[in-house]
Amino acid sequence: MGFVRLLTILFIAWLLYALYKRYIKNKIEQRQKREKQKPKEVEKVVKCEKCSVHIPKQEAIEHKGRYYCSKAHLQMDDNA
Numbered sequence: 001m002g003f004v005r006l007l008t009i010l011f012i013a014w015l016l017y018a019l020y021k022r023y024i025k026n027k028i029e030q031r032q033k034r035e036k037q038k039p040k041e042v043e044k045v046v047k048c049e050k051c052s053v054h055i056p057k058q059e060a061i062e063h064k065g066r067y068y069c070s071k072a073h074l075q076m077d078d079n080a
């Protein structure tokens with residue numbers, strides 16, 4: 001009887017361990033999935049030289065190393 005009991009305890013312990021391992025594995029996989037969905041590069045924001053508005057670099061108009069929110073502001077900037 002004692003041996004069967006020991007086996008049962010061992011089995012339950014193993015089962016809990018297996019479930020725990022699976023739970024941890026799922027957590028890690030979920031985190032990796034989330035990280036993959038993140039954009040690789042953080043969007044860079046630049047400031048318009050004229051009105052100081054902040055805009056994503058890819059939407060900004062670059063001129064002589066300066067950034068503008070629109071063509072109008074590029075033309076309005078005297079230093080450009």
Ligand SMILES: [Zn+2]
Pocket residue numbers: 048049050051052053068069070073
């Ligand atoms: Zn502007």
